[in-house]
Amino acid sequence: EGAIxxxxxxxxxxxxxxxxxxxxxxxxxxxxxxxxxxxxxxPFAFVHLAMVIGPAFGAFETAFRFGRxxxxxxxxxxxxxxxxxxxxxxxxxxxxxxxxxxEGQPLIRAAFEQAKAAGDxxxxxxxxxxxxxxxxxxxxxxxxxxxxxxxGLAYVERVGLGRVSLILRAQLxxxxxxxxxxxxxGPGSDADAAAMEQAFAGDPRLSVAEYCYxxxxxxxxxxxxxxxxxxxxxxxxxxxxxxSPYFLETAGFHVYSxxxxxxxxxxxxxxxxxxVARHRDQTALWNRACPDNFSALFxxxxxxxxxxxxxxxxxxxxxxxxxxxxxxxGQPHHEALASxxxxxxxxxxxxxxxxxxxxxxxxxxxxxxxxxxxxLRVEHHGTRxxxxxxxxxxxxxxxxIDIATVLRASQAxxxxxxxxTLIERLLHLALENAGADRGALLxxxxxxxxxxxxAQTGPAGIVTAIPPRLTPEVPWALINRVVxxxxxxxxxxxxxxxxxxxxxxxxxxPLMKRGELIGVLHMENTLSPxxxxxxxxxxxxxxxxxxxxxxxxxxxxxxxxxxxxxxxAVEEDLRRTHAFLDAAQxxxxxxxxxxxxxxxxxxxxxxxxRLLGYAPQETTASFERFWARVHPDDLEPLRKTLDxxxxxxxxxxxxxxxxxxxxxxxxxxxxxxxxxxxGTALFDVVGTLMDVTxxxxxxxxxxxxxxxxARVSRLTTMGQLMASIAHEVNQPLxxxxxxxxxxxxxxxxxxxxxxxxxxLMTRIAEQGTRAGDIIRGLRGLANKSGASxxxxxxKEALDEVLxxxxxxxxxxxxxxxxxxxxxxxxxxxxxxxxQQVLINLVMNATEAxxxxxxxxxxxxxxxxxxxxRLHVEVADTGAGxxxxxxxxxxxxxxxxxATGMGMGLSICRSIIEAHGGRxxxxxxxxxxxxxxxxxxxxxxxx
Numbered sequence: 001e002g003a004i005x006x007x008x009x010x011x012x013x014x015x016x017x018x019x020x021x022x023x024x025x026x027x028x029x030x031x032x033x034x035x036x037x038x039x040x041x042x043p044f045a046f047v048h049l050a051m052v053i054g055p056a057f058g059a060f061e062t063a064f065r066f067g068r069x070x071x072x073x074x075x076x077x078x079x080x081x082x083x084x085x086x087x088x089x090x091x092x093x094x095x096x097x098x099x100x101x102x103e104g105q106p107l108i109r110a111a112f113e114q115a116k117a118a119g120d121x122x123x124x125x126x127x128x129x130x131x132x133x134x135x136x137x138x139x140x141x142x143x144x145x146x147x148x149x150x151x152g153l154a155y156v157e158r159v160g161l162g163r164v165s166l167i168l169r170a171q172l173x174x175x176x177x178x179x180x181x182x183x184x185x186g187p188g189s190d191a192d193a194a195a196m197e198q199a200f201a202g203d204p205r206l207s208v209a210e211y212c213y214x215x216x217x218x219x220x221x222x223x224x225x226x227x228x229x230x231x232x233x234x235x236x237x238x239x240x241x242x243x244s245p246y247f248l249e250t251a252g253f254h255v256y257s258x259x260x261x262x263x264x265x266x267x268x269x270x271x272x273x274x275x276v277a278r279h280r281d282q283t284a285l286w287n288r289a290c291p292d293n294f295s296a297l298f299x300x301x302x303x304x305x306x307x308x309x310x311x312x313x314x315x316x317x318x319x320x321x322x323x324x325x326x327x328x329x330g331q332p333h334h335e336a337l338a339s340x341x342x343x344x345x346x347x348x349x350x351x352x353x354x355x356x357x358x359x360x361x362x363x364x365x366x367x368x369x370x371x372x373x374x375x376l377r378v379e380h381h382g383t384r385x386x387x388x389x390x391x392x393x394x395x396x397x398x399x400x401i402d403i404a405t406v407l408r409a410s411q412a413x414x415x416x417x418x419x420x421t422l423i424e425r426l427l428h429l430a431l432e433n434a435g436a437d438r439g440a441l442l443x444x445x446x447x448x449x450x451x452x453x454x455a456q457t458g459p460a461g462i463v464t465a466i467p468p469r470l471t472p473e474v475p476w477a478l479i480n481r482v483v484x485x486x487x488x489x490x491x492x493x494x495x496x497x498x499x500x501x502x503x504x505x506x507x508x509x510p511l512m513k514r515g516e517l518i519g520v521l522h523m524e525n526t527l528s529p530x531x532x533x534x535x536x537x538x539x540x541x542x543x544x545x546x547x548x549x550x551x552x553x554x555x556x557x558x559x560x561x562x563x564x565x566x567x568x569a570v571e572e573d574l575r576r577t578h579a580f581l582d583a584a585q586x587x588x589x590x591x592x593x594x595x596x597x598x599x600x601x602x603x604x605x606x607x608x609x610r611l612l613g614y615a616p617q618e619t620t621a622s623f624e625r626f627w628a629r630v631h632p633d634d635l636e637p638l639r640k641t642l643d644x645x646x647x648x649x650x651x652x653x654x655x656x657x658x659x660x661x662x663x664x665x666x667x668x669x670x671x672x673x674x675x676x677x678x679g680t681a682l683f684d685v686v687g688t689l690m691d692v693t694x695x696x697x698x699x700x701x702x703x704x705x706x707x708x709x710a711r712v713s714r715l716t717t718m719g720q721l722m723a724s725i726a727h728e729v730n731q732p733l734x735x736x737x738x739x740x741x742x743x744x745x746x747x748x749x750x751x752x753x754x755x756x757x758x759x760l761m762t763r764i765a766e767q768g769t770r771a772g773d774i775i776r777g778l779r780g781l782a783n784k785s786g787a788s789x790x791x792x793x794x795k796e797a798l799d800e801v802l803x804x805x806x807x808x809x810x811x812x813x814x815x816x817x818x819x820x821x822x823x824x825x826x827x828x829x830x831x832x833x834x835q836q837v838l839i840n841l842v843m844n845a846t847e848a849x850x851x852x853x854x855x856x857x858x859x860x861x862x863x864x865x866x867x868x869r870l871h872v873e874v875a876d877t878g879a880g881x882x883x884x885x886x887x888x889x890x891x892x893x894x895x896x897x898a899t900g901m902g903m904g905l906s907i908c909r910s911i912i913e914a915h916g917g918r919x920x921x922x923x924x925x926x927x928x929x930x931x932x933x934x935x936x937x938x939x940x941x942x
Contacts, residue, residue, distance in 0.1 A: 026052050030066075038073065044082040046070030050094045055245040060097040060289035067094035071107075084115035084123050092130040093246045100292045100329070101248070102138045105131065121159045128152030129167040129212070133248045136171065137293070139333040142370035146175045147679060153187060154681035166196055166209040170216040177220045178371035193217070208247075211240035215249040218256045222263070223374060230260035251286065254279040255297045259337075262304035263344070273308035280305050296326035296334040300341060307345055315345060323361070336365030340378060413546050419554040424464045426521075426547050427455035431462055434507060434540055435531045436523035440472055442479065443519045443551070449479065452519075475506070479520055482508045486517065488537050492530040505531035509540055511548040518548040582606050589691035593621070597682045602626075611668065611691055613660040631657035631665065642672075649674045649683050655692075667696040739763045791937050792831045794862065794870060795824040801838045808846055814856040821863050825870050826937040829915045834934065837908045837919070841874040841930050844904070848878025848927070869917070870936045875929040886921055 029045030047070035054063035067090045074083035091107030112127035132152065135145045149172045156164045169187050176189070200210040214237035221230035234257040241250065258279035261272045280301035287298040303318030319342040326335035339362035346355040359378060366375040412429065416422035423441055430439055438456040442449040451474060453466035482489055491506040503524035511519040521544060525531040582605065585591060591608030595601075604612075604621040612629045619625065630638055634656035645652035651673040658666040672687030743760035746753045802816070809816055827834070842858065849856040859875040881889065888894050890909045905919075912919040917933040 038076075038079060040079060040081045043070040043073040043079055043086050044089075046073065047086045047089045047094060051089060051246040054094065054097050055250075058285055058289075060286075063094055064098040084111045084118060084120055084127075087111035087114065088123055088127045088130055092134050092248065096134070096137065096248060096290070096293055097246075097286065098290050100290075101134055102140075104134050105138075108134060121161065125152075125156045125159060125161040125164040128156060129164050129171065132168065132171045133212075136174070137248045137251065139331040139369060141368075142175050142179050144370075146172065146179065149175065150187075150679035154679070158681050162199075163206055163209045166199065166206065167212045169196060170209075170213040174216045174220055177224065178366075178369075178374050181373040207240055207243045211237055211243050212247070212249050214240065215253045215256075218260065219252055222256045222259050224377070225263075227260050227264040228266060230256070231264065234260055251283075251294070251297070254282045255301065258283075258301045258304065259341075262301075262308060263341070269308045273305055276301055276305045276308060291325070292329050296322045296329070296331055296338060298322075299325060300334070300338045303338075303345070304341065312345075312349060316342075319345065319358075332365040332368040333371075336362045336369060336371070336374075336378075339365060343378075413543070413550040416550060417554055417557045419551070419558050420466050422550055422554045423453040423466050424455075426551075427453055427464050428462050429543060430521055430523060430540065431455055431457060433543065434523045434536055436505075436507065436525050437527065439521065439523040440468075440474055441519060441521055442474070444517065449483070449520060474522055475508075478506065478508055479522065482510050482520060483517060486510050486512060488541060490532045490534070490537060492532060502526065504529040507532040507537065507540070509537065509544055511544045511551065513545075513548040513552055518551050521547075586610075591689040593687050593689065595685040595687075597684055598677070598680075608689055611666070611689055612658065613662075613664075629658045629660065631659045633657070645672060646685070665693075666691055667693045736764050736768060788832075789828065789830055791826045791828050793824060794827045794834075794872075794934070795820055797831055797835050798838060798860065801835050801842065805839060805842045805846070808843070809858065812846055812850045812856065814846060814849055814858050817857060817859040819859070819861045821870070823864075825864055827870055827934040828937055829934055830911075833911045834915075837911055837932070838874070840904045840908050845874060845876035845878060848880075849876055852878055864936060868936055869933040871931065871933045873929055873931045875924070875927060877927040880926070881921060881923045881928045883923065886923060889921060890919070 026045055026048035029041070030049045033039065033042040033045055047067045050063040050065075050067035050070070052063075053066070054060045070086050071090050074080050074086050087107045088111035091104035091111065095101075095104045095107070108127050108131045112124050112131070115121070115124035115127060128148075129152065132145060132149055135148065149168055153165060153168050153172070156168065169192055172187050173189075173193055196213055200206050200213070214233050218230055218233040218237055221227070221233055234253070237253050238257070241253065244250065258276045261267060261275040264272065280298065283294055283298040283301055286294040299318045299322035303315045303322060306312075306315035306318055319338055322338035323335050323342070326332070326338060339358045343355045343358035343362060346352075346358060363375050363378045366372075366378060412425055413422065416425055427439055427441060430436065438454070440451050440454045443452045444450075451468060451472055453464060454468045454472050455462055455464045457463075478489060478491070488507070488509040493504070503526050505525040505528065507523040509521045509523075510517055511521060521540070523532070523540075585605055585607035589607070589611070591611045592605040593608050594603045596603070602621050602623060604616075606616040608621070609616040609619070612626065614625065627635065627639075638654055638656050641652060641654050644650075651671075653669065653671050655667070655669045658668055660666065669690045669692050670687060671690075672685050674683040674685050676683050739760045743757045743764070746756040746760065798818070798820075802818075806816075838860075842860075845858050849858070855877055857877050859873070861873045861875070863871050890905050894906075905921075909919040912932045912934075915934055917935075919930065919932045921928060921930050
């Protein structure tokens with residue numbers, strides 16, 4: 001076991017000495033575990049063995065089984081110490097080579113939580129960058145990925161693990177490039193990249209972080225079209241692949257290294273093909289083990305290899321398979337990349353229509369992934385503007401289109417921002433320039449389209465209806481065809497012409513913006529066929545391009561206006577809520593406050609101002625003003641409590657007093673809790689301040705009443721014992737008189753018998769002490785008013801109780817059994833109150849056994865348990881307690897006695913609870929037993 005522990009600890013340092021040594025150690029660890037039995041480090045050994053044999057031998061399924069064995073072993077007793085490490089390594093370094101990569105994310109998240117709870121900040125931090133690597137490989141939405149990166153950065157920088165921070169910053173560099181483009185400053189920026197490269201220089205301890213960095217640089221440079229620089233990054237990463245062959249970054253290295261050579265125009269095709277084939281063969285190995293994760297990547301590199309080898313048919317098939325596989329397994333980033341490469345291929349093949357389709361799909365997939373900057377790049381390089389498509393695709397020269405008309409129409413549409421007015425203007429322009437006598441505009445609604453406005457020529461000119469009073473009949477089959485093809489359609493001899501009022505000529509035009517359908521413009525001429533020409537269609541397409549932009553802007557403006565209206569309503573609700581909250585805080589006497597760490601400022605509610613004796617509108621909140629109101633006696637303890645809470649970012653509660661300028665003292669309670677700011681290392685604090693003065697006064701009054709009630713209860717108990725006590729006191733007095741008379745006679749003898757007289761004097765002193773003890777106990781019980789907590793010997797207190805209750809026990813012929821712990825402890829508490837509990841329990845037991853036939857035994861037992869507490873039991877052989885009464889006998893005013901008040905046991909429970917214990921009752925086959933515990937001092941008395 002010691003050898004296994006040592007080898008597990010030296011595994012990571014061994015990688016810096018010799019990679020083969022690092023790989024041999026888990027093999028030896030596994031053999032030791034199999035030969036000599038499992039140790040705490042054995043689960044980690046098996047998962048590390050899995051990490052090695054997968055990449056080294058291609059035995060990924062065997063590796064998965066070993067890793068799963070290691071994970072299962074961590075649930076066995078005594079083998080869980082390395083579970084956070086096993087969870088992380090299995091979840092991201094073993095599982096993704098044979099199972100869908102996202103299945104590892106719950107394991108990595110669990111690894112972080114368990115490592116953090118165990119104080120293992122190294123593996124908690126490693127879990128952060130491994131989670132991001134998993135999310136990037138899975139194609140999770142980039143906004144979510146960036147949020148996780150920034151959260152992870154805040155954590156690792158807080159715990160001071162710079163090497164993990166470097167990996168996260170490299171990941172952030174990739175995400176920011178895809179989302180926002182190159183950034184000049186901040187984590188993940190170009191300046192940050194330069195700083196990271198400087199940090200790597202000459203520091204072998206950062207080899208893993210440097211490898212991850214150059215892989216991310218490789219991806220950035222390929223995705224931004226800088227292929228020469230990408231190959232330089234690939235060369236830097238290739239020199240470091242030995243550090244992390246099982247990292248998911250290794251998959252990125254091979255795929256993007258292949259693309260960096262395939263897409264370059266400064267390498268001979270044969271050389272590029274050979275390099276691509278080498279990386280393709282690696283992805284083929286992974287694809288056989290896990291097509292869910294690697295099929296799209298394998299087919300993409302296969303397509304590029306076939307393209308370079310002048311096999312266009314095979315290349316096209318592989319592009320299609322790559323896209324289909326990525327779509328099947330929910331990988332928008334792989335689908336986008338394959339579509340982008342296919343676009344370049346078909347453009348090279350002289351097939352622009354196919355190329356444009358792939359470019360549209362690439363843009364859509366990058367959009368779904370959240371790669372906004374990459375989407376714009378694809379749109380810029382892969383598609384043409386609507387005007388260019390209209391003019392060139394339709395073969396129209398500049399002279400074929402009335403440019404002045406297009407400019408006037410575009411300007412008129414761009415000036416409108418109100419949707420209804422814009423629709424009216426568009427329909428006017430469409431009818432005027434198309435030669436139509438009626439038309440309709442359809443906009444998306446839900447999954448379909450809705451007619452939003454109509455226009456028709458008449459004696460008074462063009463009349464529009466927005467929205468239409470009646471839903472017009474439109475040729476939905478034609479409109480759906482236009483929606484699917486995204487191309488305009490002209491029908492110059494429409495079949496509906498035979499119908500009365502039917503259209504002779506039809507023009508249907510999609511309104512597009514960046515490949516997205518914004519609406520459909522439908523025009524008809526009911527008088528003549530062959531009205532709409534290709535020139536008119538080209539003119540309307542140019543106008544439609546501006547119309548699509550204006551409609552989108554108008555809809556955004558309409559949504560903005562709606563948002564403003566909602567915001568106004570929300571603000572009104574907030575004002576009303578604030579008023580309600582302020583009123584509620586006034587009624588409940590609870591103020592609230594908020595500490596903004598970034599601004600280093602504090603905010604108070606109005607009630608907080610009032611509780612501290614300030615006018616809400618006449619001063620500003622500050623900690624200085626708060627401390628000025630804290631009672632001087634409570635100032636230092638409160639400062640320490642709050643300083644600790646702020647420093648440790650923990651919740652805290654405190655009770656203290658306020659001293660107002662007029663001398664008023666307020667008792668208050670404060671609660672506060674930290675609130676982390678997402679994406680930062682900052683924590684704000686929210687808290688409350690409650691005025692509990694009235695409650696405190698009520699509690700003090702209740703305590704006085706309870707003390708007086710307890711005193712009355714003691715006096716009542718003494719009244720019940722008075723006859724027996726009088727008899728008990730009378731016995732030593734009678735003995736004193738008898739012994740004194742006998743002593744006189746011994747002294748009167750000639751000669752006097754001094755020995756006998758001395759013996760009788762000793763007896764007189766003993767009887768006097770006995771009577772004095774009884775009287776002192778009575779005086780203490782009668783005069784006690786307030787609580788006085790101090791150490792006292794439990795046995796002495798019990799003896800005094802038994803001295804008072806002994807006559808009553810003897811009168812009822814009750815046998816007493818006392819068995820105390822051999823070392824009589826000193827307990828801490830109020831001696832008289834504890835004696836009151838014991839008297840009450842003894843008297844209750846006496847009454848319970850007084851009318852019972854058979855043995856009457858009262859047992860008092862004690863034993864030291866729970867380290868620092870004394871457990872006491874008082875048992876009797878009386879009538880017992882019914883099951884229905886066990887939980888109720890401690891309620892105030894509940895009694896099972898004909899003449900009882902129902903307060904004795906309730907007071908006893910309150911006394912024991914005030915001493916940090918609990919008084920319980922239980923029924924036995926004969927009689928009942930009452931138990932309680934008391935705090936015990938460390939010192940004992942023999």
